[in-house]
Amino acid sequence: xFSIPVFLQAFEPLIWAARYTLLIxxxxxxxxxxxxxLICAARLSPYAALRGFAAVWVSFxxxxxxxxxxxxxxxxxxxxxxxxxxxxxAVVTVGIxxxxxxxxxxxxxxxxxxxxxxxAAAAIGMAPHHIWGRVILPQAxxxxxxxxxxxxxxxxxxxxxVSVVGILxxxxxSQAQAATTFRPLEVYIAAxxxxxxxxxxxxxxxxxxxxxxxx
Amino acid sequence: MDFGxxxxxxxMLLRGFGNTVLCWALGTIFAxxxxxxxxxxxxxxxxxxxxxxxxxxxxxxxxxxxxxxxxLYYGGPLIGLRLDAVPAGLLxxxxxxxxxxAEIFRSGFRAVPxxxxxxxxxxxxxxxxxxxxILLPLGLVSALPALVNFSIxxxxxxxxxxxxxxxxxxxxxxxxxxxxFRYLEANLVLALFFWALVETxxxxxxxxxxxxxxxxxxxxx
Amino acid sequence: xxxxxxxxxxxxxxxxxxxxxxNVDLTIPPGKVTCLIGPSGSGKSTLLRCINFLxxxxxxxxxxxxxLIGYDAPGRKMSGRKLREMRRSIGMVFQQFNLWPHMTALExxxxxxxxxxxxxxxxxxxxxxxxxxxxxxxxKMANHPSRLSGGQQQRVAIARAIAMEPxxxxxxxxxxxxxxxxxxxxxxxxxxxxxxxxxxVVVTHEMGFAAHVADQVAFMDAGELIxxxxxxxxxxxxxxxxxxxxxxxxxxxxxx
Numbered sequence: 001x002f003s004i005p006v007f008l009q010a011f012e013p014l015i016w017a018a019r020y021t022l023l024i025x026x027x028x029x030x031x032x033x034x035x036x037x038l039i040c041a042a043r044l045s046p047y048a049a050l051r052g053f054a055a056v057w058v059s060f061x062x063x064x065x066x067x068x069x070x071x072x073x074x075x076x077x078x079x080x081x082x083x084x085x086x087x088x089x090a091v092v093t094v095g096i097x098x099x100x101x102x103x104x105x106x107x108x109x110x111x112x113x114x115x116x117x118x119x120a121a122a123a124i125g126m127a128p129h130h131i132w133g134r135v136i137l138p139q140a141x142x143x144x145x146x147x148x149x150x151x152x153x154x155x156x157x158x159x160x161x162v163s164v165v166g167i168l169x170x171x172x173x174s175q176a177q178a179a180t181t182f183r184p185l186e187v188y189i190a191a192x193x194x195x196x197x198x199x200x201x202x203x204x205x206x207x208x209x210x211x212x213x214x215x
Numbered sequence: 216m217d218f219g220x221x222x223x224x225x226x227m228l229l230r231g232f233g234n235t236v237l238c239w240a241l242g243t244i245f246a247x248x249x250x251x252x253x254x255x256x257x258x259x260x261x262x263x264x265x266x267x268x269x270x271x272x273x274x275x276x277x278x279x280x281x282x283x284x285x286x287l288y289y290g291g292p293l294i295g296l297r298l299d300a301v302p303a304g305l306l307x308x309x310x311x312x313x314x315x316x317a318e319i320f321r322s323g324f325r326a327v328p329x330x331x332x333x334x335x336x337x338x339x340x341x342x343x344x345x346x347x348x349i350l351l352p353l354g355l356v357s358a359l360p361a362l363v364n365f366s367i368x369x370x371x372x373x374x375x376x377x378x379x380x381x382x383x384x385x386x387x388x389x390x391x392x393x394x395x396f397r398y399l400e401a402n403l404v405l406a407l408f409f410w411a412l413v414e415t416x417x418x419x420x421x422x423x424x425x426x427x428x429x430x431x432x433x434x435x436x
Numbered sequence: 437x438x439x440x441x442x443x444x445x446x447x448x449x450x451x452x453x454x455x456x457x458x459n460v461d462l463t464i465p466p467g468k469v470t471c472l473i474g475p476s477g478s479g480k481s482t483l484l485r486c487i488n489f490l491x492x493x494x495x496x497x498x499x500x501x502x503x504l505i506g507y508d509a510p511g512r513k514m515s516g517r518k519l520r521e522m523r524r525s526i527g528m529v530f531q532q533f534n535l536w537p538h539m540t541a542l543e544x545x546x547x548x549x550x551x552x553x554x555x556x557x558x559x560x561x562x563x564x565x566x567x568x569x570x571x572x573x574x575x576k577m578a579n580h581p582s583r584l585s586g587g588q589q590q591r592v593a594i595a596r597a598i599a600m601e602p603x604x605x606x607x608x609x610x611x612x613x614x615x616x617x618x619x620x621x622x623x624x625x626x627x628x629x630x631x632x633x634x635x636x637v638v639v640t641h642e643m644g645f646a647a648h649v650a651d652q653v654a655f656m657d658a659g660e661l662i663x664x665x666x667x668x669x670x671x672x673x674x675x676x677x678x679x680x681x682x683x684x685x686x687x688x689x690x691x692x
Contacts, residue, residue: 126552
């Protein structure tokens with residue numbers, strides 16, 4: 001049956017492994033935000049070529065499962081002669097994948113803003129960069145916060161997949177633990193608990209931010 | 216790309232694809248059914264039941280799908296749950312998808328204007344009938360886009376089943392690549408395949424949505 | 437204050453195959469109030485929005501103080517910068533107020549002064565305070581729009597427009613989104629502006645305002661300007677059957 005001592009003992013190595021989970025999801029979302037903003041700008045640009053490229057970018061990265069993306073990237077690197085540690089490859093893959101979703105989050109928020117907001121600014125003769133910087137973006141970013149926290153939670157869960165390329169984050173560490181203790185049930189449930197703890201904190205953060213930025 | 220390989224592994228890949236479709240279809244249906252049940256129970260049950268359900272939803276949504284599968288497939292035997300890979304995968308998909316579908320149905324029910332429920336109560340309709348004749352039809356229409364959307368997301372989650380040795384498409388592709396040593400090409404083609412699949416289903420899904428909601432929506436905004 | 441005049445000549449606008457404005461000719465005299473009335477879909481808002489080129493007219497001319505707006509020459513669109521320059525002297529008040537919710541009332545009014553007129557934050561705020569006091573909201577300057585009633589929000593919107601010292605004010609159904617008891621406070625502010633000699637073009641359903649405050653009333657139906665003249669002749673002795681029918685429906689709905 002379920003052994004409590006084994007369950008509790010499993011936590012220490014897994015929490016130690018959690019630093020990789022947090023690193024990958026943290027850097028992943030940071031990268032995703034930077035690239036996602038550029039992609040969103042491209043999606044909204046007047047140049048058809050940029051719009052087309054960004055549309056394909058979003059479509060591809062949202063259509064291909066992350067696990068497949070990880071393997072493609074992992075096998076591509078030796079072929080083009082780049083030698084980076086697996087963790088860098090993982091962060092870049094996760095970040096690029098996230099950028100597609102973040103771009104759509106931005107786009108949705110900008111589209112949800114009533115047209116009248118920009119019109120009122122245009123009617124008093126405000127220049128486009130002011131209309132974007134003072135009226136549209138501040139509201140869009142605030143509106144997007146819940147969706148962005150949600151995306152971060154998704155990334156924390158997605159980081160479990162980088163276990164397949166050998167990175168010793170929570171899931172991989174738990175697989176190793178299960179192999180040595182022969183008690184997979186307790187070990188994997190312990191892993192689940194750690195993920196849950198991280199994500200509950202993020203949800204609470206999300207609710208706090210929503211509350212603070214309510215207009 | 217060497218097409219001889221395709222010929223040789225064709226049947227194996229086709230079987231894998233068949234398993235992907237099977238797992239996805241059954242998993243989605245079961246998850247939706249469970250999700251609907253959860254949403255209905257949440258609406259009408261006592262506070263402590265709602266609390267348990269909320270905990271279930273938080274736990275499943277707060278943990279990775281892969282870890283859930285490990286608990287079921289590798290951890291299960293320790294409490295007497297000995298499942299083969301495919302049944303474990305189906306159970307995993309059902310459990311994983313149910314809270315998301317439950318939330319979608321809940322939103323759908325909330326979107327039904329309270330006035331329409333009140334009108335039904337005012338003429339003395341029984342609660343069960345109200346659910347059957349008003350809440351469900353209207354709620355489902357509201358929920359349809361999100362239901363389609365999440366079903367599409369589930370197609371991508373099926374590849375994770377390969378890690379617990381469910382012989383779906385990705386599993387077969389990995390087998391093929393270890394035998395032919397063509398890891399990059401195999402996975403690249405797999406990526407392109409999924410891209411085409413998801414893009415196509417998304418478009419069909421949108422067209423289906425438009426067709427259904429056009430006839431069922433009586434309110435013109 | 438120098439008040440602008442507007443010349444609208446043979447303006448046409450199409451939305452695809454649908455013609456929203458059909459050869460409209462109208463003069464907006466300086467320092468006077470012109471009310472545009474008519475049934476929904478008649479094109480009154482569209483015409484109003486053509487004046488500051490928020491809607492782009494396809495044919496004809498709209499001239500403000502003699503200068504064409506929206507186009508340098510027929511067929512050649514004006515540059516963004518020139519358009520913005522012209523809009524600085526035009527104020528617009530929208531049906532949905534369109535206040536920026538993430539800024540306080542004071543910040544809403546000062547924003548244009550800072551970003552468009554280039555005033556320092558202190559000068560902008562001082563002028564904004566004057567404008568807000570003028571519309572009777574001196575005590576609500578630090579409030580966000582969500583803490584203001586509809587009538588108060590619309591008055592902030594008017595303050596935002598007049599702080600820019602426009603020579604022409606456009607009002608697009610300014611009271612249509614307000615609860616009846618809040619309409620009065622907005623009309624009062626508009627009457628004050630009129631008395632000061634501002635050129636105003638007002639799209640409205642408030643016939644009382646049109647009858648008592650307007651110098652010119654223009655009736656539109658289905659994209660055409662049917663008649664324009666002083667309130668007495670349009671509202672009390674209408675010649676055209678369409679105006680008669682419109683007013684009859686209005687009286688049936690509003691008298692009790």
